[in-house]
Amino acid sequence: MIKTLEAILNRPRVVLTMMVVLVVAGISSYISLPKEAEPNIEVPVYYVAIPLQGVSPEDAERLLVKPMEEKLRGLDGVKEITGIASQGFAAIIVEFEAEIDTRKASRDVREKVDLAKADLPADAEDPVVSEVNLNLFPTLLVTLSGEVPERTLFRHAKKLQEQIETIPSVLEANLVGQREELLEVNIDELKLEAYQVSQLELITAVTRNNRLVAAGSIDAGKGSFNIKVPGLFATAQDVFSVPIKVNGDAVVTLGDIADIRRTFKDTSSYFRINGRPAIGISIIKRLGENIVSTNQQVRDIVEKTTKGWPTQVHVGFALDESQMIFEVLGSLQSAILTAIALVMVICVAALGMRTALMVGLAIPTSFMLGFLMVNLMGNSINNMLMFGMVLTVGMLVDGAIVITEYADRKMSEGVDRSKAYILAAKRMFWPVASSTATTLAAFLPMLFWPGVTGKFMANLPITVIIVLSASLVTAMVFLPVIGRYFGKVNKSASDTLQALSASENGDLRKLGGVTGLYVRVLSGMIRFPLFVTAIALGLIVTSFMV
Incomplete structure (x- = not known):
């Protein structure tokens, strides 16, 4: 290992x-990495919704929840199943163990739900299986409000939704607060009697229309042609022209006996902005995409699309997650910069400007190598990653300080700076590597923390391990090469270094300054080991009692 290091x-x-290449790649990685508030954690929880209009909570439990629970209990790795029964609705929440394969679990849940459909009432709607993912919640809400007709808001919201969905990083853009548009058909009983149309004829005619008719194909000898029978309603005119009864040459249509008009479903919820009627568009980004750039693209599309819109339609934004991420990441970045500044101040005071700059170089270099590794691993920049970097700021310079101090000492003895830094790297490799390994060993148990919490917290030790490993490479490889060109003994510390070198076989207590004071205090404590040990144990016990 030492020979390999020397050859390098x-x-x-x-x-x-x-x-230089690695640092530039690290800077590029930092710029391109997705920025999120929380790490992307797959939560093995699935939500099964079963609507059934008019069913009571008691009947929902008996008819919907229990048949579904019986099928889902047989799944492997299930931690907990929770049933919810309410008026007109039932739901099942299936939670798996954190170590389960989420793809297999999703497939198994859907298979069991399909099997349970046969046991549900015929009137029940098809169950909907949704996977709970904390990173698939809306990151931005675009709002359209104003004292304008509801159809105007809906039309503009629909147009804006289509434009937002063209953004590659947007997974979904869902309308919120809108009522579904429909055609309302009001039958005139007097016209029914006048045209002698019975209720049975009316119901039969309506139910036989608006269907997809599979008419097959015709083989003409030279080729086969598919036959399409237009049976679905595409426009309001299709509904008006539905034939109800034929009497001779006259055809009675639905428009002849009914009043048909466009309207909306009855209101079941209200969505308002500053007291005005509103419609919202909730934006969900794709996994792994940068939330900051995605929300900015949405804002740009909204600004471009809404030019020329009526002034009565007010467009706004709410629940912007990117602003919170800016605040969180900004505060953590400020904490990192503050920590770097404090470390540099201490290094300059203790080592001198030239040596402190070389030691301080280990911090951004290690961080850039860390961002490069995070990018290669497919992770994102989040609060846990930044918090891990805050923890490592002070530890990054330990190895660099040891290397530069030993090299400075050798240079004070007259050794060429190139040889001095190579000697420092060779002599201090195992002490620095062992020190780094012991620090990493303290964080390793956090990697084995079970459950979803463990997956969330694992980002912290992973960050520490990556950054400290990068600092070891910086201290052992990059710093000696930089010192080869820029290393120089600090004049203020030269006398102390020379005295240390000269007194290796003499009396260290004759040293002056803070170093000499430390040596004299330490030599005095060594004479009374039992007394010093007793005081240390007493302080430890006292700290636990207080």
């Missing part, structure tokens, strides 16, 4: 080129 350090141009 003897090729400084290659090492510097590699360092």
Whole structure:
């Protein structure tokens, strides 16, 4: 290992080129990485909804919940099944163990739900299976409001929805607060009697229309032709012209005996912005996409599409998750910069400007290598990753300080700076590597934290492991090569380094300054080991009691 390290350090141009390439790649990765508030965690929870109009909660439990639960209980890896019965509706929440394969679990749940359909009432709607994913919640809400006709709002919202869905990073753009448009048909009983149309003839004629008719194909010898029978309603005129009864040459249509007009379904909920009627468009981004850039693209599309709209239609935005991410990531970035500044101040005071700058170089280099690794792993920048970087700021410079201090000492003895930094890397490789390994060992158990919480918290130790490993490479490989060109002994510390070197076989207590004071205090404590140990144990016990 030491020979390999020496061979690498003897090729400084290659090492510097590699360092520049990796740092540039890290900067590019930081810019392109998706930015999210929380890590992308797959939650093995599935929601099965079963609507049935008019059913009571008691009957929903007996007719809907129990048959579905009986089928779902046989699934492997199920942690908990929760049934919900309410007026006109039933739901089942299926939670699996965190270690389960979510794709297999999703497939198994859907298969069991299909099997349970045969046991449900005939009037029940088809069950809908939804996978719970914390990253598939809306990231932005576009609102359209104003004292204008409801159809005007709906028409503009529909147009805007179609434009937003063209954005590649948008998974869904769903309308919120709108009422479904329909054609209302009011039968005139007097006209029924006048045209001698019975209720049975009316119902039969209506039910036989608006159907997809599979007419097959015709083989003409030279080729086969599919036959299409237009039977679905496409326009309001199709509804008007539905034939109800034929009397001689006269055809009685639905429009002859009914009043047909466009309207909306009855209101079941209200959506208002500042007291005005409104319709919203909830935006859901695709997994792995940058929430900040996605929301900005939505805002740009909205601004472009709404030009020329009536002034009575007010367009706004609400529940913008990217603003919260800006605040969280911004505060964490500020904390990182503050920590870097404080570390640099201490390094400059203790080591001198030149040495402190070389030591401080380990921080951004390690971070950029860390972002590169995060990008290669397919992860995103989130609050847990940034928090892990805050924890590692102070630890990043430990190895660099050890290397530069040993190299400075050798240079004070007259060793060439190139040889001094190579000697420092060779001599301090195992101590620095062992120190880094012990720190990493303290975070490793967090990788095995069970459950969804464990998956969430695993981002913290992964970040620490990546960044500290990058700092080890920086201290052992990049820093000695940089020191080869820029290393220089601090004049203020030169006397102390020379005294340390000269007193290796002499009395260290004769050293001056803070170093000499530390040596004298330490030598005094060594003379009374039992007393010092007793005081240390007493402080430990006292800390637990307080």
